[in-house]
Amino acid sequence: MARKFLYMIAILAGLVIAALFAMRIWSTELTRFAFVPRSAYTRLEPVSADAYAANTMWxxxxxxxxxxxxxWVPSGVQKGNGSAAVFFIHPTSYLARAAWNGPLDDTDTNRRATYFIQGMASPFNGQAQIWAPRYRQAAFGAFLTDKAEGQMALDAAYLDVRQAFDTFLASVPADKPIVLxxxxxxxxxxxxxxxxxxxGTPLAARVVGAYAVGWPISIEHDLPAMGLPACNGPDRTGCVMSWASFAEPADPGVVLEAYRTRPALDGKAKDARPILCTNPLNGGATPAAPASANLGTLKPSDDLKGGDIIVGAVPARCDPATGILLIGDPxxxxxxxxxxxxxxxxxIPLFWTNLRTDVNRRVTAWEASRKAVAQ
Structure with missing residues (x-):
């Protein structure tokens, strides 16, 4: 009996090792198998013209x-009273593969989105308003395939976001600064x-800053079409902040591959040149900053319903070869x-306090420039 037990243990250990080996070799393929929808794409009808007038769509x-x-704010942090209105678009929270676009009423999807907004939009609540729409987001698997259905799902999700944005603009006073x-x-x-x-529109003059985080931006093919330059200092307004965080040793291959499979905003293919990286610890002033410059990282609680601020947790350095943001040891x-x-x-949680400070500083600079022009 003891010998049989040892044989069983040996077999189970062998299976575990084989599974780990398979995950190491075929992790990308297994991830695609787990998340990419297999159903045919079902075209989404636009939401009604006045859909985003209702609180239930936000x-x-x-x-x-x-x-x-x-x-929400962590313990010890006070909400501010800045003048800007913030439009925030949450990341993918629909992880199922039952459809290419997540439904608006899926409980698990909305719960995850709520956690994301709490951790990622809360740095912006030092300002007057935050608007974060519900939208029929593309499934997580849409980013793991080059099938046409993946792009169709993203296009459909974008139409919802654009409609929500138009409602946001119509609801915010025309002289109010905005943060995107x-x-x-x-x-x-x-x-x-x-x-x-x-x-190319008058609206550009109202944009305090655009924080496009966690999706690579081509300096050559995306940024010019966006109409705003990269931020090069903490007092610059009307500029773009962008980064993608990796601990070291970093392997961004899968992320950069997914980024390059889709055309850039100018319609051209993306190349292997470094993506845009603006250091969140110093507002893009320099490529590198030490951990001592980190005013506070938000460490989420185990249940994701709260979190604590840790000062000096990580440094940040833009990698000149790839453009990813390196944060040192994991x-x-x-x-x-x-x-x-x-x-x-x-x-965003890695640089929670710095981002909050960055937004507030840029809004103050925007207001000062407006007053100077008025005088």
Whole structure:
């Protein structure tokens, strides 16, 4: 009996080793198998023209009340009273493969989106308003395939975001400064909004800053079409902040591959040149900053319903070869680090306090420039 037990242990150990080996060799293929929808694409009808007039189509907006996840702050942090209105586009929270676009009423999807908004939009609540729309986001698997259905899903999601943005603009006073922000899929939709709704229009003068985080931006082929330059200092306004965080040793291959499979905003193919990287610890002033410049990282609680601020947790350095943001040794923030030491989920929490300071400083600079012009 003991010998049989040992044989069984040996067999199970062998299976575990084989499974780990398979995951190491075929992790990309297995991820695609797990997340890419297999169903045919079903065309989405546009939401009604007045859909975003209703509070139910927003996770966050004035009037949502105590359940607004963007209004959370960590212990010891005070909400501010800045003048800007913020439009925030949440990242992918639909992880199922039942459809190419997530439904608006899926409980698990909306719960994850709420957590994302709490951790990622809360740095912006030092300002007057935050608007974060619900939208029929593309499934996570849409980013893992070169099938036409993946792009169709993203295009459909973008139409919802664009409609929400138009409602946001119509609801905000014409003289109010605005901050635009998005993470991951939200950042991808944001760069399209900049191209379609901001670049070359009077609205560009009202943009304090655009924070397109967690989605690579081509300096040569995306940034010019967005109509705003990269931020090169903490007091610059009307500029773009962007980064993608990796601990070291970093392996950004999968991320950069997904980025290069789709054409740039100018319609051209993306190349292997470094992506845009603006250092969140110093507002893009220099490529590198030490951990001592980190005013506070938000470490989420185990249940994701709260978190604590840790000062000086990580440095930040833009890698000149790739443009990814390197944060040194892997910090312990939680179980959601992706393969390749990819801290994608933590892109904003890593620099929570610096980002809050960055937004407030740029709004102050924008207001000062307006007063100077008026005088």
């Amino acid at each position: 996770f966050s907006r004035p009037g949502v009340g105590a359940q607004d996840p963007s209004q 922000a998005g993470h991951s899929q939200g950042a991808l939709h944001l760069i399209h909004l900049l191209k379609d709704r901001v670049a 910090p312990e923030l939680g179980p959601y680090v992706l393969p390749g030491n990819n801290y994608h989920v933590y892109d």
